[in-house]
Structures are given as structure tokens and as C-alpha cells.
Amino acid sequence: MRKRTRAVSRGRTYGLTLLGAALLASAACSSPSSGTATPKADAGTRTVRPVEGCGAGSWTDPADLAPDRTPARCRPGSPPARRLPEPRELTIATGTLGAEYVAPLRVALDKGEFAKEGLDVTLKVLPTPEALPLLAKGEVDALWAAPEAAVMNGIRGGFAIRWVAGNFSPGPKSKSGLWVRLKDGETAAAVRMAGRKLGTMIGKGSVIAYPMEQALERHGGGLDRIRYQQLGSADVLTALENGGVDSAWLLDPVWRRVDGEPDYAFLGGQPPGEPLGGMLYGPSLLDDDVDAGVALLRAYIRTVNTYFAADYKKNESFVTYLAKLLQTDEAILRSTPSLRMDWEIRTGTTDRLQSAYRAQGVAEDDALPESQTVTRSLYEEAVGHRR
Incomplete structure (x- = not known):
């Protein structure tokens, strides 16, 4: 039987924008949850095996914050797909489908990388305040966004959400x-x-x-x-x-x-070499179906290694393809440097983010520890890295 995630119904989204706003405003009166359960994804009970095509360069020390750090890479086409025994339907919420930072997801879907894993993926446009409660309830499976103040406040309020993979850092010539x-x-x-x-x-x-x-x-x-x-x-x-x-x-x-x-x-x-966003998981992939969570990241990482490993804008035919896929002007796409796609998460990023949120007055409690905000074990398993 085909496993399905619960569909997102418009009728169930009433009040979600209000709830998202409440999460942002609740920092001053919330305290970190003391009884938060450890997700299965962090439980340390899964077997990690070597992965073909992913050697020593497929992982970098998270503490390395050097601006010229070479992002982790496997060979093109790696890590190879490991099709799940039963197909899964997954929904990823994203604020937009046309931005360049969403390109790895769009390409993975278009090139069949998710399908190779037995995943039927839907990309659904939802603002983060609306997507967060749905993610926490398992009504969407992942969120392509960033660990913003609303996310931190949601975790503080008891939402089972973790940042599980990075997205990009700017190229050295970028002036964004x-x-x-x-x-x-x-x-x-x-x-x-x-x-x-x-x-x-x-x-x-x-x-x-x-x-x-x-x-x-x-x-x-x-x-x-x-x-x-x-x-x-x-x-x-x-x-x-x-x-x-x-x-x-x-x-x-x-x-x-x-x-x-x-x-x-x-x-x-943005600091070179330090992604500030990417994939966020809720309980459906952190607890209910960790195999699908790993498979989703495996497809994403394989897409990066195959299509975005280096300066992808040097490939003229690929830029033409990407502009059509993203429905953006090709000349505009060519006018800016390639993003440095990077699935890894640096040590201390959520600490630094929370410090900035406090300085802005949108978070006043003690910072959540990284153990409650970040899970690296899923992308490590996808590339075969053993701690």
C-alpha cells in the first residue's frame, strides 16, 4: 500500500497566519521547553554505511568557518539512490518557486532525482508563518526556508522542528x-x-x-x-x-x-561559506519516517553534486534550462555570480542568529542550544559519514 502524508487542506489553515505571528511575538514570555523529546533522527541508533562516490570530501568539519572553505562534495551522480521499499508522498513548503536558491529542489523534481528514491514530492508555496504550524503537526513534511526568529520561537514553544540541511552561501564576487x-x-x-x-x-x-x-x-x-x-x-x-x-x-x-x-x-x-537556511523537518521525517527523511536529503545532495557542484553558470545550456525552469529572465540569471550550494550546517550558526534576534528585540530568552535546533545526522548518513 502506498504511504501518504496528510494533505494540506485550505479549510484547516484558518488562524495559521495569526498563530505564526504569535510565535514571533511570544519570545519575551516563553521559556525553552524542558521536556522536549529527542527525535529518532538524533537518537544515534541508525547504521551508517560507506556510500559509493562519497569519500573524504563529502564531509567537512562543521567548526570550519573559513570563508574560502571548499563545500562538501561527492562525485556527480552520488550518493546513489536507494529506492524505498514502499513509495512515499511528501510535501515541501517553500516561500517561492522562482528564486535561485530553490533551484536544487526544482531540478531534483524535474530530473527525477526524488522519484529515484521512491518519493513523490510536491513543492507547495506557503509563507513561513503559515507553514510552521503545518510542519509541526506533520501536515507538511519539510520546509525550505531558514531558522528565523519565528522558527526558534516555535521550537521554544514545543514544536518538533529541526534544521537538517543547508542551502547556499554567496559566491566570492556577490554583493548581495x-x-x-x-x-x-x-x-x-x-x-x-x-x-x-x-x-x-x-x-x-x-x-x-x-x-x-x-x-x-x-x-x-x-x-x-x-x-x-x-x-x-x-x-x-x-x-x-x-x-x-x-x-x-x-x-x-x-x-x-x-x-x-x-x-x-x-x-x-552573508558570511562566505556559512549557509543561513535550507531544509527544516518536522515530526513526520524526524520521527515517523526517518528513512524517507534520509532519502529526501540523498536526492537533494545528489542533485547538488550532479548539477551545482561548482560554477554552474559557466555552463550556458544549463543556465538556459534553469531560467526556463525557474521562469525567470535568462539575462538576469546570468548577471549574478553562481551560488555556492552547500548542504552542510556550520557549528554555532543558530547561536549567532539568536544573538542577532535578541539585539533586534524579537527574542529575549536564553538561546536554545544547538541540540534543539539542528540535526546533522541525516545528511551525514546520506553521504556515509560516521562520527
Whole structure:
């Protein structure tokens, strides 16, 4: 009999946006759950075997934060598929289907990598606040997002959710990040950010708080010393250009519009070599069906090794294919550096994120330990790494 996950019903989503907002607001009055059960995925009882095509380079020390760290890689086509005895239907929630960071999932689906594992995967567009309660209840199986403040607060409130795989870090030539409009006579080195207004489409509680905090502190600012102006995605650059805001967090490919212009300066972006998002699992893959959880990551990792192992934008035919798959302009896709796809999670990332959330005032309790926020054992099993 075919195993199915519970379908996501519109009728059951009433109040979910409100619940998601409540999670974000509850940090000040919540305390870490003391009786959280250890997921089966972390129980240490699974057998890990060597995997063909995945040697010493398929794992890197999580404590290695070197910006020029080479991401873990197996040979193309590895790790080989291990089809599950019975097919599974899985739903992955994602905030968008068109962004480049979602490309490994789109390619895995299109190229049949999930199907090789016996997985019938559906990608469902859902905002993170709506997806989190569904993930915690097992009504969606995974979330392609980031360990934002709402996720941390959800875990603190008892949600069985873990960050189980990374997604990417920026290429060395990327300037996606914090840009400032220079005042008359001001140089990039002399910029002081305290008191300036920052335009962002994400607002407080996003993972960009961590790299933004680093950039601000290098320029006489801090997350608690700037003024926030939340704007629509189409309005951020316009507000920066017309003086509505003094600075902005500009994403790919928007930053190309001001790159090289004398009135603007790039102050910093996401730390190289440190993914800040990726795959989040709920109880259905952490406890109920760990085999399917490993199989899903195996297909994702194989897709990275086969199609995104290096500078994938040097392959012109692949960029053409990717632009069509993502339904984006091919010229725009080519205009920015390749992402450094990376399934591993660095040590301490969720600690640094939570520190930034506290600085923004969206989390006031003690930080959750990494043992309650991160599970590396599933991607380690997928590549055959024994601790």
C-alpha cells in the first residue's frame, strides 16, 4: 500500500497566519521547553554505511568557518539512490518557486532525482508563518526556508522542528547585502550607520539580522541603533535612490543597479561559506519516517553534486534550462555570480542568529542550544559519514 502524508487542506489553515505571528511575538514570555523529546533522527541508533562516490570530501568539519572553505562534495551522480521499499508522498513548503536558491529542489523534481528514491514530492508555496504550524503537526513534511526568529520561537514553544540541511552561501564576487547611499563627501570607509534608516522587505526576525549586525558594527551602528522601514520588494531600491531610506538590504540581482555608482557603497553581506537556511523537518521525517527523511536529503545532495557542484553558470545550456525552469529572465540569471550550494550546517550558526534576534528585540530568552535546533545526522548518513 502506498504511504501518504496528510494533505494540506485550505479549510484547516484558518488562524495559521495569526498563530505564526504569535510565535514571533511570544519570545519575551516563553521559556525553552524542558521536556522536549529527542527525535529518532538524533537518537544515534541508525547504521551508517560507506556510500559509493562519497569519500573524504563529502564531509567537512562543521567548526570550519573559513570563508574560502571548499563545500562538501561527492562525485556527480552520488550518493546513489536507494529506492524505498514502499513509495512515499511528501510535501515541501517553500516561500517561492522562482528564486535561485530553490533551484536544487526544482531540478531534483524535474530530473527525477526524488522519484529515484521512491518519493513523490510536491513543492507547495506557503509563507513561513503559515507553514510552521503545518510542519509541526506533520501536515507538511519539510520546509525550505531558514531558522528565523519565528522558527526558534516555535521550537521554544514545543514544536518538533529541526534544521537538517543547508542551502547556499554567496559566491566570492556577490554583493548581495547592505548598501548605503553616501552623503556629500563621505567615503565607504567613513560611513557611520547609527541613526540611519534602513529599507528592507523582510523586517525584523529574519536571518539577515546576523550578517547585517556584522556589517553595521563595522560602521558605527548596530541592530538597535538604526531605524527600520519595511518595504515591498519593488520599492526597496526606489526608496534608496530617491532618499526615502539611507540604506537598504539589496538581493540578487537588484544590487547590480547600484554597483559601481559613486554615490553608493557596499558594506557587507552573508558570511562566505556559512549557509543561513535550507531544509527544516518536522515530526513526520524526524520521527515517523526517518528513512524517507534520509532519502529526501540523498536526492537533494545528489542533485547538488550532479548539477551545482561548482560554477554552474559557466555552463550556458544549463543556465538556459534553469531560467526556463525557474521562469525567470535568462539575462538576469546570468548577471549574478553562481551560488555556492552547500548542504552542510556550520557549528554555532543558530547561536549567532539568536544573538542577532535578541539585539533586534524579537527574542529575549536564553538561546536554545544547538541540540534543539539542528540535526546533522541525516545528511551525514546520506553521504556515509560516521562520527
